Amino acid sequence: MRDILWRLCLALFAGHELDAVAQAEWRLLYGLRDLDPTLGPPWFIALHVPLCVALMWLAGHPHQAIRRTSRQLFAAFAVVHAGLxxxxxxxxxxxxxxxxSQTxxxxxxxxxxxxxxPSLGRQRTTCSA
Incomplete structure (x- = not known):
């Protein structure tokens, strides 16, 4: 079930990133918002390529601890991102x-x-023991 949740989170984020190009999200980001409107979208898209490569590599890493940690960090980022x-x-x-967009x-x-x-519950149990 957790694997399905992680894949769904990733798929929803990918859908959001497609929508982010259409909604000119680059205009809200430090470092990109000051660019000429003709340069913002290509830079926004191009910068996502290495980020996606890194995410795919880490999330599918052969070492379970690296794979687990990177998936947890991405899931935490999704929560923070929604808050932003x-x-x-x-x-x-x-x-x-x-x-x-909102969905x-x-x-x-x-x-x-x-x-x-489940990870947060395990950490709480470990901390209180």
């Missing part, structure tokens, strides 16, 4: 107000949280 989007909703350049963002965060819950 929630806080940006009033920003004048924020365009993620469609049902599709991709917040379902991804929720799925990441569901993925992390």
């Amino acid at each position: 989007h929630y806080n940006l909703q009033q920003h004048p350049l924020y365009l993620f107000d469609s049902l599709l 991709l963002i917040f379902a991804c965060g929720a799925t990441g949280l569901l993925y992390l819950m």
